Amino acid sequence: MQAFGKSQSVHRIEDRRLLTGQGRFLDDIAPRDALHAVFLRAPIAHGRITALDLSDARAAPGVHAVFDAAALAQAGLAPAMEASLRTNRDGSQGANPPRPLLAGDRVCFVGQPVAMVVADTAAQARDAAEMIDLDLDPLPAHLALEPGGPQIHPEAPENIAYDWAIGDEQAVEAAFARAARRVAITVEQPRLLAASMEPRGACAEWDGQRLHLCFSGQGVWTMKERLARMLHLAPADVRVTIPDVGGGFGMKAMPHPEYFVVAHAARALGRAVRWASDRSEAILSDNxxxxxxxxxxxxxxxxxxxxxxxxxxxxxxxxxxxxxxxxxxxxxxxxxxxxxxxxxxxxxxxxxxxxxxxxxxxxxxxxxxxxxxxxxxxxxxxxxxxxxxxxxxxxxxxxxxxxxxxxxxxxxxxxxxxxxxxxxxxxxxxxxxxxxxxxxxxxxxxxxxxxxxxxxxxxxxGNPTEGAAVEFHADGTLTLFVGTQSNGQGHETVFAQFLADQTGVPLDAIRVVQGDSDRIARGGGTGGSRSVTVQTTATVAMVGQMTEAFAAFLAPELGADVAFEDGTFRAAGSNRTLTLIEAAALARAEGRDDLLRHEASATLEAxxxxxxxxxxxxxxxxxxxxxxxxxxxxxxxxxxxxxxxxxxxxxxxxxxxxxxxxxxxxxxxxxxxxxxxxxxxxxxxxxxxxxxxxxxxxxxxxxxxxxxxxxxxxxxxxxxxxxxxxxxxxxxxxxxxxxxxxxxxxxxxxxxxxxx
Incomplete structure (x- = not known):
């Protein structure tokens, strides 16, 4: 492992474009001819849907389609979202009531999506959404942080989602019994909003064979996997990308129902479809x-x-x-x-x-x-x-x-x-x-x-395994591919700086690519403060493999026992040196394309x-x-x-x-x-x-x-x-x-x- 310029606070690479309005966020890159999606959301916290008339909305000016739960079911979309479950104290699994993409027979919270309108403009879609005739029979709402009350799901008696424990209860009880002193407290922690500067959004395109979903998120691979499964597509036929992201904080780490409906609409209509939440909608619908x-x-x-x-x-x-x-x-x-x-x-x-x-x-x-x-x-x-x-x-x-x-x-x-x-x-x-x-x-x-x-x-x-790849270009620059995803933390700077420290390649010759499932085969995304530990470890492994391969290639040129030190390749007893960029240029000249891309993965043991x-x-x-x-x-x-x-x-x-x-x-x-x-x-x-x-x-x-x-x-x-x-x-x-x-x-x- 090299250590050039370690622990240096270089200027953030991304700051100039972000501070001068040159950032490429979701709303900046959506196709200009994309149709606009707007969601009709539940106006009450709990109620039975007795009527949902979409006819006026479908006939409204500029409207291309209106989707509800019945339309999704007819198209064969998987019926519910996925979630990880706890194992209860009695060995059973935590409750798993189906979470529909669009509400079918009931609404269960204010803001739950019920229907989606797709139109030429956002204003037309909003106008049409207001024409939807939604009749609801109100049901009692359960709001208390305690069991019982009005039942929400038959799968969860007493409204209990899970009942889980860890630790040695007998040892704890015995210790409390013999304790000289005992202290107790009750701590209430309020419900919060993530309140990311950029609300959630997505844009989907269908070219007749492949689906491309671009969304504001924290990683592309879970989204790719779920899209393929939900829409019954081969994984190879799904591409997911993430542009610049204006804050995630964990709230954007997981798929949300709207993304699947937008993707389905793009495939059904053969047109790009975009959805951008506004602040009021975000407050209602973000986790x-x-x-x-x-x-x-x-x-x-x-x-x-x-x-x-x-x-x-x-x-x-x-x-x-x-x-x-x-x-x-x-x-x-x-x-x-x-x-x-x-x-x-x-x-x-x-x-x-x-x-x-x-x-x-x-x-x-x-x-x-x-x-x-x-x-x-x-x-x-x-x-x-x-x-x-x-x-x-x-x-x-x-x-x-x-x-x-x-x-x-x-x-x-x-x-x-x-x-x-x-x-x-x-x-x-x-x-x-x-x-x-x-x-x-x-x-x-x-x-x-x-x-x-x-x-x-x-x-x-987060996932303890991560990968890194590097690709050399003819102009003397290189691209570093990473499996994490910046939400504003400065990944472009720190990962480019780290590779520069490890290789001696000038910082301005390194470009960082993230958030593209076609260009990066797998990765763990960003969450749980994992990025710097796993990504730099993967980069160290990749640099080690890369310099070893170049050393073997350069042995006929430089002499035996080629080593990479202080940013250059040098053979024992020789004064001639080559930088990594010079070595890549030599490999290109000799047709060794196999040396122009290197990748490796690494797993943290603890x-x-x-x-x-x-x-x-x-x-x-x-x-x-x-x-x-x-x-x-x-x-x-x-x-x-x-x-x-x-x-x-x-x-x-x-x-x-x-x-x-x-x-x-x-x-x-x-x-x-x-x-x-x-x-x-x-x-x-x-x-x-x-x-x-x-x-x-x-x-x-x-x-x-x-x-x-x-x-x-x-x-x-x-x-x-x-x-x-x-x-x-x-x-x-x-x-x-x-x-x-x-x-x-x-x-x-x-x-x-x-x-x-």
Whole structure:
């Protein structure tokens, strides 16, 4: 492995075109003559369809077709979406009620697609959609995060989607029975919107033999596989591409019903068909996030060492299973349920509930922010209740550096970490010693100041296998093909920079290609903070194979024992050298086309576990409940950093999304299931003015789980920030009732008023 210019924050390659309006997003590249699709969506949360008259819409000006569930069934489309299921405690599978592409006999949430109109223009399609006569017989809606209530699906008695557990319940019970101290907390995590800057959309084309679907997503291969199966096409007859993407955050990681209907329409009409969601439609139909309640307890001995930990979750899945939903607050939650602590006995018991609301699925962190938020809220409560320093209580219970590898509750293995070192660095960087003086100054002005700590650990998820390929061109440039998918993270820069570091090829001679199932045979896409660890590992493997092949080819030219070092090929005892680009030119001249493309794949043997300490300092006006985040410090162990500036950007973005969950964001429904947060006038996204400068510091402990010693960073900011912010508010309020998110000014004011 070469190491040229390692850990350099070069300027982002993609910035110039993105910042000057030259980005190529879905709406930019759809064919100009494409027909426009518009969906008619359910106006109530639960109801039986008694009539669906499409005749007026079909006769409307510019309309080419109107599709409903009956039309899809007649065309032979597979009847339902797919989703992964949990195995229940009794050994049965979690419930799997069919999720139709378009509602057939019932609607189960406001925004469920019922019909799709295809017309020459978007305005004509919208007008025609309003002509559809949809009659509904309202049914009672179930909205509570608890079993029972109006039944939604016969496949799910009591509306329970799954009932899953992990851990040694007997050992946990025994530990609680002998514990000197017990601490409990209930943590409610609100329903959130992913709120990507670019809403979802898709464009499909059919050339008579092959289908091409272009969509705003996080990977092409699952979509390709599902399209082929759903539309009864050979995989070779399906091409899926992804252009520039304006944010995904997990919400765009899975197929959605609209994409299949758009693809079917393109094939049925023989015309390109495009669909672009607007913001109102996105709020109704995009997968939501979080939405769970956790009851958690700690058992500690007389020396404040944790003996056992248990959590009971109730999670909202919405009306149907989405792709990963059953696994998020169960399996993924359990992967970091015990955090960075050596806890001898633990268990997680998770149950999912169907409600008449939009589906809930992956969102930045997917289970890990939820788990760490519960644990770190409880650790802070334990410190307050037992009269311990929050830093000391955590340090006392950390997994010791000499105790690695450490087996987790989820039967995975943490290979490394120096948590006490990271915590002490954070304590110093945040000037915790100066906090009492800052608090006194705030109180002198009638304000309350609080300091919140969260020590997080998160698990890198996703497919551990990835591939990389490189192709040399006659003009002296090369193309790197990657299996991950940028949603704005800067992949074009970091992967090109890394290949340049490994090969000595100039950065401006490298082009990165992603998101095309015809040009890249397979890949894992982006999600779970996997990209940098798996993609660079695959690139290392590819570079090794490539340089070995070129060395053998160059032996007659340079002499025996050709080696590749410092970006050049050189034979032992010879002063003559060739760069990789020069070697490729020589291969081209000699007709060795086999040397002009190289590819390899690699599989990580173990996950990496990023970790860190986040410290938030807030000031609150008790008269109004208004909160200001005064200071924020994140000290993170991401192992070796390939591009520190991109890492810092990822951390900042994650913190802001955690800020939103902790302090302002929440999807609200009325008692009938109508969403009340239907726009950004009602749903409070954070603003730039809400936050101070966010301080990020790297305290790396390189991991042995991949050749570069890197750990993923994309979701860590969210995992660490939520509990830090809520704990800061709790600290400012004092030992009153446990606070719950989102901590809006009204909620904070009510807490102060209650304690007055």
């Amino acid at each position: 939501s996030a979080r939405d769970l309640r956790s009851d958690a307890e700690l058992a500690l001995d007389e020396n404040y060492r944790i003996l056992a930990y248990r959590v009971r979750n109730w999670s909202n899945l919405g009306a149907f299973n989405s792709e990963f939903a059953q696994g998020i607050q169960s399996g993924l939650f359990s992967m970091v349920a015990t955090g960075a602590y050596a806890i001898p006995a633990a268990m997680v018991h998770s149950r999912g509930i169907y409600t008449n609301t939009t589906q809930v699925d992956a969102y930045r962190g997917a289970g890990r922010p939820e788990a760490i938020t519960v644990l770190e809220r409880l650790m802070d409560k334990a410190a307050r209740q037992l009269g311990q320093c929050p830093f000391d209580l955590r340090r006392r219970n950390f997994i010791a550096p000499d105790a690695f590898p450490h087996d987790t509750l989820a039967q995975d293995r943490i290979m490394d970490g120096e948590f006490a070192r990271v915590l002490e660095r954070a304590r110093a960087e945040a000037d915790v010693a100066g906090f009492p003086a800052r608090r006194a100054e705030s109180e002198a002005r009638g304000m309350r100041r609080g300091l919140g700590l969260c020590f997080y650990i998160e698990s890198i998820l 996950r990496s576990y990023p970790n860190g300490a986040h410290l938030a300092e807030v000031e609150i006006d008790p008269e109004t409940g208004a909160l200001r985040l005064e200071r924020y410090t994140a000290v993170d162990d991401f192992g070796n950093l390939l591009h520190p500036r991109l890492v810092e950007g990822q951390v900042h973005g994650g913190i802001v999304q955690g800020f939103g969950q902790a302090l302002s964001e929440r999807v609200v429904f009325d008692p009938d299931g109508q969403p009340l947060t239907g726009s950004f006038m009602d749903y409070a996204l954070p603003r730039a003015s809400d936050l101070p400068f966010l301080r990020f510091v790297s305290e790396p402990v390189p991991t042995a789980t991949n050749p570069l010693g890197v750990k993923g960073c994309g979701e860590a900011g969210t995992v660490g920030s939520i509990a830090a912010l809520v704990n800061a508010v709790q600290d400012a309020l004092g030992d009153g009732a446990d606070v719950q998110m989102p901590l809006t000014p009204q909620r904070i004011w009510e807490l102060f008023a209650r304690s007055a």
